[in-house]
Amino acid sequence: MxxxxxxxxxxxxxxxxxxxxxxxxxxxxxxxxxxxxxxxxxxxxxxxxxxxxxxxxxxxxxxxxxxxxxxxxxxxxxxxxxxxxxxxxxxxxxxQKDEVLKNSFDIFIKTPDYVAAMDAIDVLLAGVKQTLTNNTEIEQTISDFKELRDAFGKSKPGNIPKNSKIHKAFGTGNKTENIPEALKPFETFIKSQEPSKWISWQIKGNEYLKLGDNCPYCATPLVGEGQKDAALAVEKEFDATAVGHLNTLKAVIERLGKYFSEKCCENLQKVTKTKIDLTAAEVSFLMSLKAEIDGMITQLEGLRAILLFLSARRGPNP
Structure with missing residues (x-):
């Protein structure tokens, strides 16, 4: 040398x-x-x-x-x-940060047998992968399920917290579906697409009713105590935030309707349109529904995670 x-x-x-x-x-x-x-x-x-x-x-x-x-x-x-x-x-x-030898995956694991097995798995999961990958409907469905689940708040078995969106929306009855007689003149607004905005707007004007007998919005006279009482009754009967939750959850439930059984949809209709406080049976139904929603979310996200994992471990195509 x-x-x-x-x-x-x-x-x-x-x-x-x-x-x-x-x-x-x-x-x-x-x-x-x-x-x-x-x-x-x-x-x-x-x-x-x-x-x-x-x-x-x-x-x-x-x-x-x-x-x-x-x-x-x-x-x-x-x-x-x-x-x-x-x-x-x-x-x-x-x-390396996560491996002893650079490209250890390609050296020790990515053998011809491994590639063949992964190809076979891809064939088996092709339909599922196509359904879940970049599917806006599935993504919206998962998002809706999560929104409905989160509406229950930190609930305990057999109980729906009073501060949860579900309880605020349906716990004491749906007054937008069962409008009190005194508020019938406002039915068009209460049953509008976004009633919470109108209710919030209407309640803000109540403080000005104390200044006179004219409507604080149109300045026309409020004839008799009946009209003034009717205006004040909106604040007494409705909470804008609760109505907002109700409206949002109704839209979510309608979008998810095709994923529920006929019997489940019937029970949901009763819950969302009830005139009185939720009964023990209705609370039980809602809690069982939440458990099923939790399971569905876990399965969908787990399947999506498996597909992402398999795609990542295959590495770039040769």
Whole structure:
């Protein structure tokens, strides 16, 4: 084997160093930190590559001085390549964050048998994958199921919390479907597409009724106590937030209707249009429905996660 004597001068903190390199073998240089081992390696590689990076090793004390000797490496003329097994190499190829060896999946796992098995799984799941991938209807359905589930709040078995959206919307009866007699003149507004906005708007004007007998919105006289009482009754009978929850949940339930059995839809209709407080049987029905919704969400998200996992583990197509 050929032994080379390499002389390195004016590189970083190294004024002059002479090292022996045996061609075609692994040469190990060791010593205390700060001795200049990395500088020597960089200098040798830069000289062989001839890419102009050798000048980057100009010592700090020589920078800006026109007569300062430049970095130089002698003794390796005619050499075409060199590999340096330094810390950067180790970080790149050996100590990966999540695996011991770079591309270990392709080396140890992605065998022909593995690829064939994955292809067979793809065939079995092709229909499911096509249904769940980029399907806006499925995504909307999952979102609706989650919204309906979350409306129950932190419920305990057999109980719907009074601060939950479900209880606020249906717990004390649906007055937008069963309008009190005194509020019949407002039926058009109460049964509008977004009644909560009208109710909130109407209630804000009630404080001005104390200032006179004219309507605070149109300034026409409110004849008799009956009309003023009717205006005040809206605030007494309705809560804008609760009506907003009711309206939103009704829309969600309507969108999910095709996924419920006929019997379930009948029970939901009774719950959403009830005139009085929910009965124990209705609460029980709603809690069992929530349990089924929880299970459905878990299954849909689990299936979607499996498909994503399989796609990720297959890696790029050859």
């Amino acid at each position: 050929t032994q080379l004597t390499v002389v390195i001068s004016n590189c970083n903190s190294v004024d002059r160093a002479e090292i022996s390199v045996l061609k075609g073998t692994l040469n190990i240089k060791y010593g205390p930190n700060g001795l200049g081992k990395s500088t020597l390696a960089k200098a040798v590689v830069s000289q062989i590559r001839g890419d102009g990076t050798l000048g980057d090793l100009m010592p700090f004390k020589s920078r800006g001085k026109a007569d300062a000797p430049p970095p130089s490496v002698r003794g390796i003329d005619g050499r075409a390549s060199a590999l340096v097994f330094d810390e950067d190499y180790v970080q790149q190829f050996v100590f």
